Amino acid sequence: MNDTSKRPAWFLLTQHWLSLLGVALVATALISWLFVLPQQIRGHVDNPYVGIVVFLFIPAIFFTGLLLIPVGVHLSKRQIRGGLAEATFDRKSAVQRVAWFFGVTTLFNILIGTQVTYRAVEHMETPQFCGGTCHTMNPELAAYQNSPHSRVECVECHVAPGATGWITSKASGIRQLIETVFNTYPRPIPSALESNRLVPARETCENCHWPQQFGGVxxxxxxxxxxxxxxxxxxxxxxxxxxxxxxxxxxxxxxxxxxxxxxxxxxxxxxxxxxxxxxxxxxxxxxxxxxxxxxxxxxxxxxxxxxxxxxxxxxxxHTFELPERALDKALALGQLPVTLPYVKKKGLELLKANYATSAEATANLPTGLVSFYQQNYPDLYANRSKDIHEAGRAVLAIYNRNVFPDLKVSWGTYPxxxxxxxxxxxxxxxxxxxxxxxxxxxxxxxxxxxxxxxxxxxxxxxxxxxxxxxxxxxxxxx
Ligand code: HEC
Ligand code: HEC
Ligand code: HEC
Ligand code: HEC
Ligand code: HEC
Structure with missing residues (x-):
């Protein structure tokens, strides 16, 4: 009968594809960590969602790999005992196989580590990821892009510096992921002050704005x-x-x-x-x-x-606007031409109308403005149809950065x-x-x-x- 004990353990490791896969997964996880962890330890603030990669996905890969190795070894022992697999230990071909395997996986891993993991983490630090990937935060991203802080990263105001802030943010990142996956998040998202989750201003605003400094009028x-x-x-x-x-x-x-x-x-x-x-x-x-x-x-x-x-x-x-003020601002900035008769009145009416979805607003709001001029000011429309169509798009843009029907965010939701x-x-x-x-x-x-x-x-x-x-x-x- 075959005696498996004479062969070294690593030989058994290479005998079954499952244990090979296990080794590959463990190596992938380790190399990914190698690329991400130093960055995590160095940074004073970082994105709560990076925690999902570092503390959920990579460990999941690591432990799956660890689990697969003994399973593969066990299966290969069984195959050898049953005479189904190669029984004699040929050192040369085994070493060759291992060398090939490690060569290919290492190359593959470095590719993943540098190109995928590092890039993914880098991407997760950006406001586009924070506000954009998770569609629940689209309203906050839209209002943010139209504000004096649009170049300040989300984490500067939402994650406290230091270890406690780091841990709290990881925990809420994971909670939010679960809420999103199971679709249980509240609509509208409660304001951060309301849910008592806002980091004290002392640790955020006051890092950039020195409280004693302001003066004057x-x-x-x-x-x-x-x-x-x-x-x-x-x-x-x-x-x-x-x-x-x-x-x-x-x-x-x-x-x-x-x-x-x-x-x-x-x-x-x-x-x-x-x-x-x-x-x-x-x-x-x-x-x-x-x-x-x-x-x-x-x-x-x-x-x-x-x-x-x-x-x-x-x-x-996250400076959401009210419809009158948003129109006043667009008119003052020249985004809407003041020379279009009743443009304030009609724009306001269209902004305040009820649309079941953003798609419905996109379809009906600009055409509402256009048909108003076609019907009531046909001569003006003939001369200035380009201006009128542009005005329709400008009014729609106001709607789109303030109202999000699917998230139940409307005019005045956030005081x-x-x-x-x-x-x-x-x-x-x-x-x-x-x-x-x-x-x-x-x-x-x-x-x-x-x-x-x-x-x-x-x-x-x-x-x-x-x-x-x-x-x-x-x-x-x-
Ligand atoms: C200048 C600081 C600052 C920056 C930068 C910032 N936020 Fe906020 N955020 C706040 C404050 C303050 C509140 C609390 C508002 C309240 O409770 O009334 C808040 C609240 C929120 C809320 C809760 C819902 C709400 O509107 O109250 C979400 C979600 C949010 N922010 C996401 C983001 C995202 C995503 C980014 C980056 C795109 C970001 N924030 C950038 C200061 C900031
Ligand atoms: C990372 C640095 C940074 C942080 C953190 C920060 N701000 Fe600012 N803030 C700025 C900069 C830069 C400007 C000037 C923007 C400009 O002039 O367009 C600004 C402008 C402002 C203004 C003036 C806006 C205006 O109307 O001109 C206010 C008010 C303000 N910040 C309040 C806050 C509050 C409140 C917080 C905390 C929730 C905060 N900031 C956090 C950098 C920061
Ligand atoms: C009692 C309410 C109140 C508190 C608390 C408050 N502010 Fe203000 N702040 C104002 C008002 C009102 C203005 C003027 C707004 C305007 O111009 O319409 C202002 C203006 C500012 C400006 C713009 C100043 C300028 O001259 O351009 C900054 C920046 C600012 N605040 C930051 C802060 C920071 C940081 C804190 C916390 C340390 C803070 N504020 C606390 C009410 C407050
Ligand atoms: C949480 C309550 C609260 C809020 C909100 C608040 N204040 Fe005050 N404010 C006070 C108190 C308390 C005093 C001091 C009253 C006293 O003992 O004379 C004060 C005093 C003042 C004074 C000095 C008054 C004086 O007689 O010289 C000004 C100016 C002022 N507040 C502006 C503002 C502005 C602007 C806002 C809104 C952006 C605001 N406050 C919001 C509580 C508040
Ligand atoms: C406690 C401080 C405080 C007191 C008292 C106060 N205001 Fe104001 N008021 C403000 C602040 C702050 C703003 C600016 C808000 C902003 O930056 O948009 C403002 C804005 C306004 C505006 C601007 C209008 C607009 O289009 O937004 C008017 C008008 C005004 N106040 C009238 C009054 C009158 C009238 C009174 C007396 C009943 C009064 N305020 C008392 C703080 C105060």
Whole structure:
């Protein structure tokens, strides 16, 4: 009978294709790790989804390989015992076979390691992967691309530096993968503040924006277009008293030296704030402001938050627009010609209409605008059909970066807390009714946060004084 014990173990390893496959898989996993791990250990932040490759796929390959080796060895022993396989140990041909095998797999592995794994990991670091591959994040990617932070990587704001941030992000990456595979993710995706998953601003925003640094004032021009035939333009000009540090103003009031503000929210989106505490460790002052609508002591049971950048700037990059404002902006930037009669009114109507899917909007929205001019302004249409078709596409682009029917994201789904015209924002606390025991209220005075230089004027004097009225009217005449 055949005696398998005289042959070395590696010989048995080469006798069955299953154990050979096992060795190949183990080698592939090891080489892939070799390419990915150093990068993982070095980087201070990295993409949570890379964890899926490093901690799920590669180990899966590794352990499958490990499992296949003894199975193959076992099977080859059985074949030899049964006389089905080569029984005599021919060292030369066995060594040759092993050498060939290792040569080919190593070459193959280096190809995979350098070209596939490394590239895949590199790709997973990009905003296109974060926001684009996983279709659930398309709304966030679309709004991000249209924001001041469009060159800041997702991980800069969503992954805390250091080991804890690294582990937390791996865990949520894997959770999100599972939710996506089983199609159990919530629609709309809850805002990050709402689900308490946002990394503290101290560890993200403040890496780039030094909190003591801002100062001074900022001129804001809000252009609006009426819904009349001429799309009449008017301007609101505000001097925002941003301030900061010792010069007080908006920033200084909430986190100047010694200032700590805490608040309690009655809802997860933090839109109703019945209780606010102001502490100044420099002056020793403490004031607690309570909304008269809140039942006494109700705040005790609510979760408390330290006020931070994102309580005002919650949409610094996922800045979803409202339809009126988006049209005003497109008109001001000349993306929509103001010379098309009723373009604001008609555009708004088309944006606010109900479309079951994005495809339906793509099919009906631009044609809606085109047929409006064909029917009501045939002469104009004959002369300017190119402009009109372009306008239709511009209105559709506004829709596509703000409304995602399949994810239940529509106008106003995600409130913006900076301001008070569209959402409660600053007035969640500054509504003039939050009062302290000494009778002080959190101010609603119209000149505290901004100096109004013009309110809804068609041709504000201040813009002429500043010499920018000319430039604005140039766009209007295009
Ligand atoms: C400048 C910082 C910043 C960058 C860069 C950034 N985000 Fe966000 N993101 C935020 C903040 C702040 C919130 C929380 C908003 C809230 O809770 O109101 C958020 C929330 C989210 C949410 C939850 C849903 C929502 O809209 O609240 C998703 C999903 C998301 N971000 C994905 C991304 C993706 C994908 C990228 C890269 C394409 C990215 N983020 C880049 C700051 C950022
Ligand atoms: C990786 C660096 C980086 C991080 C992290 C970052 N920002 Fe910024 N932020 C920038 C840069 C750069 C600009 C200037 C963009 C420009 O001028 O177009 C900017 C601009 C801004 C502006 C001014 C926007 C405007 O209207 O002009 C605000 C507000 C802001 N960031 C808030 C935040 C908040 C809040 C966070 C955290 C959630 C944050 N940033 C995180 C780099 C960063
Ligand atoms: C109380 C609300 C509030 C808080 C908290 C807050 N900001 Fe602001 N911030 C504002 C307002 C309001 C403006 C002016 C916006 C405008 O121009 O319309 C502003 C302006 C800015 C600007 C643009 C400044 C300029 O002059 O161009 C940056 C950058 C900024 N904030 C970053 C931050 C960062 C970082 C934090 C956290 C350390 C923070 N803000 C906290 C309300 C706040
Ligand atoms: C969570 C509650 C809260 C929110 C939201 C909030 N503030 Fe405040 N704000 C306070 C408190 C508390 C004070 C200090 C009140 C006091 O003791 O005088 C304050 C003071 C101020 C002051 C100084 C007022 C003065 O009398 O000099 C300004 C300016 C200001 N806030 C601007 C803003 C702006 C702009 C926003 C929105 C972008 C905003 N705040 C949002 C709580 C809030
Ligand atoms: C607590 C601070 C604060 C107070 C008090 C306040 N505002 Fe504002 N207001 C803001 C901020 C911040 C914005 C800018 C939002 C932005 O950047 O888009 C704003 C924007 C505006 C705008 C711009 C309009 C637009 O088209 O968006 C108007 C008008 C305005 N405020 C009027 C008022 C009036 C009237 C009062 C008095 C009842 C008042 N504000 C009180 C903070 C305040």
């Amino acid at each position: 900022r001129l804001r021009v809000f252009s609006k277009y009426a819904d009349d035939e001429a799309n009449t333009r008017s301007e609101t000009v505000l001097l925002m008293l941003v301030g900061g540090d010792r010069i007080s103003g908006i920033h200084g009031a909430h986190f100047g030296p010694g200032v700590h503000i805490r608040f309690a929210a009655a809802d997860a989106k933090r839109q109703t704030i019945p209780w606010v505490e102001y502490k100044n460790t420099d002056t020793g002052g403490v004031r607690t402001f309570v909304s008269p609508e809140a039942p006494p002591d109700s705040a005790k049971a609510l979760s408390k938050f330290d006020m931070e950048c994102v309580d005002c700037h919650n949409r610094p990059t 913006n807390n900076l301001g008070h015209m569209d959402f409660p924002g600053c007035f969640r606390c500054h509504d003039g009714s939050h009062t302290s025991s000494e009778g002080k209220t959190i101010t609603q005075d119209c000149n505290t946060c901004h100096e109004p230089l013009a309110m809804d004027e068609t041709s504000p004097e201040i813009l002429k004084t500043l010499g920018i009225a000319e430039r604005i009217s140039k766009i209007q005449k295009q």
